[in-house]
Amino acid sequence: MATSPTSTLTPKKKEESFLDKLGGTLARKKKAKEVNELQEEGKNAIESPTSPALPDIGPEGYQLDENEERSMIEPQSRDDPKVRELIKMLLDWINDVLADDRIIVKDIEEDLFDGQILQKLIEKLAGLRVEVPEVTQSEQGQKQKLQIILTVINRILQHTPQWNQNKWSVDTIHCKNLVAILHLLVALARHFRAPIRLPDNVSVNLVVVTKRDGMLQPRRVAEDITTTNEDIGARFERDAFDTLFDHAPDKLNLVKKTLVTFVNKQLLKINLEVTDIDSQFHDGVYLVLLMGLLEGYFVPLYDFHLTPTDFDHKVHNVQFAFELMQDAGLAKPKARPEDVVNQDLKSTLRVLYNIFTKYKGQGF
Amino acid sequence: MDDIFTQVREGNAFQVRIWLDNTENDLNQGDDHRFSLLHWAAREGRTNIVDMLIQRGARINATNMGDDTALHLAASHGHRDIVIMLLHNKANINAINEHGNTPLHYACFWAQDQVAEDLVNNGALVGIANKFDETPLDKAKMRLANILKDRAVQLGQDLQKVPFKDRSWLGYKTRSRDALLSRHTGIDIAQLNLTSHIATTHSGEVWRGQWQGNDIVAKILALRECSVRNSRDFQEEFPRLRIFNNPNVLPVLACCNQPPNLVVISQFMPYGSLYNVLHGETGIVVDQNQALRFAIDIARGMEFLHFMDPMIPNMILTSKHIMIDEDLAKINIDDPKYYNPDGTVNGIDEDLTARVNMADYKFSFHEKGKLYTPAWMSPEALQRKPADINQKAADMWSFAVLLWELETREVPHADLSPMETGMKIAMEGLRLNIPPGISSHMSRLIKICMNEEPGKRPKFDMIIPILEKLKQK
Numbered sequence: 102m103a104t105s106p107t108s109t110l111t112p113k114k115k116e117e118s119f120l121d122k123l124g125g126t127l128a129r130k131k132k133a134k135e136v137n138e139l140q141e142e143g144k145n146a147i148e149s150p151t152s153p154a155l156p157d158i159g160p161e162g163y164q165l166d167e168n169e170e171r172s173m174i175e176p177q178s179r180d181d182p183k184v185r186e187l188i189k190m191l192l193d194w195i196n197d198v199l200a201d202d203r204i205i206v207k208d209i210e211e212d213l214f215d216g217q218i219l220q221k222l223i224e225k226l227a228g229l230r231v232e233v234p235e236v237t238q239s240e241q242g243q244k245q246k247l248q249i250i251l252t253v254i255n256r257i258l259q260h261t262p263q264w265n266q267n268k269w270s271v272d273t274i275h276c277k278n279l280v281a282i283l284h285l286l287v288a289l290a291r292h293f294r295a296p297i298r299l300p301d302n303v304s305v306n307l308v309v310v311t312k313r314d315g316m317l318q319p320r321r322v323a324e325d326i327t328t329t330n331e332d333i334g335a336r337f338e339r340d341a342f343d344t345l346f347d348h349a350p351d352k353l354n355l356v357k358k359t360l361v362t363f364v365n366k367q368l369l370k371i372n373l374e375v376t377d378i379d380s381q382f383h384d385g386v387y388l389v390l391l392m393g394l395l396e397g398y399f400v401p402l403y404d405f406h407l408t409p410t411d412f413d414h415k416v417h418n419v420q421f422a423f424e425l426m427q428d429a430g431l432a433k434p435k436a437r438p439e440d441v442v443n444q445d446l447k448s449t450l451r452v453l454y455n456i457f458t459k460y461k462g463q464g465f
Numbered sequence: 466m467d468d469i470f471t472q473v474r475e476g477n478a479f480q481v482r483i484w485l486d487n488t489e490n491d492l493n494q495g496d497d498h499r500f501s502l503l504h505w506a507a508r509e510g511r512t513n514i515v516d517m518l519i520q521r522g523a524r525i526n527a528t529n530m531g532d533d534t535a536l537h538l539a540a541s542h543g544h545r546d547i548v549i550m551l552l553h554n555k556a557n558i559n560a561i562n563e564h565g566n567t568p569l570h571y572a573c574f575w576a577q578d579q580v581a582e583d584l585v586n587n588g589a590l591v592g593i594a595n596k597f598d599e600t601p602l603d604k605a606k607m608r609l610a611n612i613l614k615d616r617a618v619q620l621g622q623d624l625q626k627v628p629f630k631d632r633s634w635l636g637y638k639t640r641s642r643d644a645l646l647s648r649h650t651g652i653d654i655a656q657l658n659l660t661s662h663i664a665t666t667h668s669g670e671v672w673r674g675q676w677q678g679n680d681i682v683a684k685i686l687a688l689r690e691c692s693v694r695n696s697r698d699f700q701e702e703f704p705r706l707r708i709f710n711n712p713n714v715l716p717v718l719a720c721c722n723q724p725p726n727l728v729v730i731s732q733f734m735p736y737g738s739l740y741n742v743l744h745g746e747t748g749i750v751v752d753q754n755q756a757l758r759f760a761i762d763i764a765r766g767m768e769f770l771h772f773m774d775p776m777i778p779n780m781i782l783t784s785k786h787i788m789i790d791e792d793l794a795k796i797n798i799d800d801p802k803y804y805n806p807d808g809t810v811n812g813i814d815e816d817l818t819a820r821v822n823m824a825d826y827k828f829s830f831h832e833k834g835k836l837y838t839p840a841w842m843s844p845e846a847l848q849r850k851p852a853d854i855n856q857k858a859a860d861m862w863s864f865a866v867l868l869w870e871l872e873t874r875e876v877p878h879a880d881l882s883p884m885e886t887g888m889k890i891a892m893e894g895l896r897l898n899i900p901p902g903i904s905s906h907m908s909r910l911i912k913i914c915m916n917e918e919p920g921k922r923p924k925f926d927m928i929i930p931i932l933e934k935l936k937q938k
Contacts, residue, residue, distance in 0.1 A: 254779040370882065370885050372885060373479065390888075394884045395886075396835075396836070397883055399835075399883045399887030400834050400835065401836055401847055401885065401887075402849075403850045404834040405834075421834065425835075
């Protein structure tokens with residue numbers, strides 16, 4: 102299995118026969134195969150109702166040192182709709198990013214562990230090149246490659262080594278640990294501000310196994326994969342809004358009120374009114390109209406979607422409003438259109454505040 | 466090579482027509498001595514070409530370097546029908562050239578008896594003296610002089626000699642244009658002698674300047690950044706705006722394509738736009754007749770533009786995009802009736818011409834997503850892409866708004882901002898009110914042109930005769 106860079110693209114059968122051909126020279130592989138079978142067996146055992154609820158602990162799980170801990174995902178967690186949604190969203194995002202390379206990732210665990218896709222992903226996202234061999238077949242080679250790639254990623258994410266250690270490592274990724282892979286991808290998506298709105302508060306249940314006195318002792322722990330979405334747009338240098346959110350949430354309402362008053366003074370001229378700043382700007386319509394009102398022009402209705410029906414329409418509208426803002430001499434908004442469309446409050450407020458600052462004193 | 470001047474001289478009407486149909490050709494251009502096409506046609510007696518040139522808007526009173534008008538040439542060569550034709554088209558009958566001679570001087574000197582009589586019958590003064598203190602009668606043979614004298618007396622002319630007065634300093638003569646003007650397309654911004662900044666608007670910075678001795682206006686387009694692509698589109702689009710062959714279209718003379726500067730150059734028009742003349746403080750009185758003449762001018766200009774194939778897109782018809790040209794050469798500047806007792810000239814606003822300004826064309830990359838004048842635009846033009854509507858019908862709606870403006874002398878929807886105006890027209894059915902006091906004919910015409918159903922609006926060639934009729938009333 103470990104041979105193909107995008108393993109799901111290759112039928113399993115073929116892979117096995119390929120392995121068979123390699124035969125004795127790659128005994129290690131064979132061992133891995135055996136382990137896989139064992140794993141499968143174990144899984145089946147767990148899933149059958151009669152057997153004790155011992156989770157899939159992976160090949161290494163069986164070889165724990167005294168007091169060593171291993172954690173694995175509880176099988177039910179995999180079927181949690183939120184987890185599935187998260188996985189699908191991450192897959193779509195990766196496929197979006199890698200579309201130019203004609204790479205299609207279908208399985209988040211099977212396709213990422215060998216580092217090949219991760220390499221492409223980080224190269225694309227960060228616009229750099231990671232010098233590693235293109236295709237490696239040996240496990241050791243893969244792990245070396247993964248090590249280099251993860252070092253690069255960790256450097257980009259600027260996480261302390263300890264922090265990363267808890268979330269992902271060469272070993273956990275390579276042994277297709279779903280939790281580690283999810284942590285890594287979520288961190289990347291956040292860092293590179295992927296234009297997606299990850300579901301809030303996704304957590305999985307882990308079974309942590311500790312070996313004590315030669316006995317495996319499991320316990321259940323809930324692990325958070327995502328928390329709230331506050332941090333989507335949080336990748337710029339900290340500004341007044343970060344401070345506001347962090348230190349004076351009570352003043353937030355005051356700011357909102359000021360902005361709503363300012364905006365409504367304009368919008369009421371065309372019989373529109375904003376009541377909820379959080380949700381009424383995300384489709385971009387009011388932003389476009391606001392710019393026209395402030396700058397003294399009419400925006401032809403064919404240049405934007407007055408009644409947007411899907412995400413793309415909304416992104417188009419917000420993007421278009423951003424263009425109008427820049428034409429008016431405003432700084433390029435730090436937020437991305439997608440952030441606003443995804444109703445990231447901080448991004449929306451930043452955009453509005455930017456407008457407010459320019460026009461508040463002009464007697465509008 | 467047979468250039469257009471040769472064609473005119475030789476009377477090749479067909480070739481001349483083809484040449485005139487090319488929008489880049491300026492029929493008011495002059496040759497090396499600033500003889501215009503009209504001068505040559507009048508001199509050589511090419512009646513059909515004179516007629517053609519007048520129809521296309523040739524300047525009747527343009528002068529050559531010797532300050533001769535076409536009438537001078539027609540009179541001295543005895544082309545009677547051309548003299549009559551020119552006179553019917555407001556040729557200045559008492560125009561004087563650099564020697565102080567009127568057309569009548571020449572008719573008399575060259576013994577064009579018939580022409581001389583025609584001139585006197587049409588008001589030529591027999592008493593005007595030239596630089597050498599000679600009147601036309603001094604130039605005529607005895608017999609003709611007597612006939613003319615009697616006729617003048619019959620017509621009530623004062624035979625008193627009018628002494629020569631050098632008025633060339635007034636600068637009211639309009640020479641034929643520098644032929645080079647229409648030959649240039651791209652020029653260097655450094656060659657434009659930009660002297661004063663006129664205005665900065667949403668569309669760009671407007672400067673006055675001089676270029677090859679011509680008063681020009683240069684508009685530097687306002688762009689956030691000028692990309693290579695913008696520059697390429699600019700290069701592709703501007704040549705079509707150089708329309709020199711219609712009197713009611715004001716051409717773009719040339720452009721400078723020097724990123725980050727994209728500059729559109731046109732002739733300087735002292736009175737500015739129709740909007741300025743109607744609503745600004747120019748002090749020009751636009752009477753009912755002048756308003757109708759403007760309407761006819763605009764309709765003719767639009768008819769011409771609609772006749773082009775393919776049509777030029779993105780021309781938004783509003784009073785701000787119509788320039789008012791003072792065709793000074795049309796005025797009989799030497800005619801005493803235009804002089805006040807103190808020697809100043811009056812009646813300059815008598816013959817103003819409205820011209821659709823091609824420099825106000827909206828480049829495809831310019832001011833994207835912004836319409837500053839929705840009050841003049843049809844509801845469908847505010848809602849649907851230009852490609853998806855009947856552009857000619859949409860222009861007719863704009864023309865109706867212009868008619869309304871010319872009648873009421875008000876700015877349409879003046880109390881609303883563009884965004885309010887546009888939203889209310891497009892979404893809430895806001896329309897202009899036709900106040901009482903407007904003639905029932907005009908009010909009906911406005912309503913027809915502003916039909917809610919674009920397909921039911923008339924074409925420009927259909928309403929020009931109606932406007933002509935209204936003018937005669």
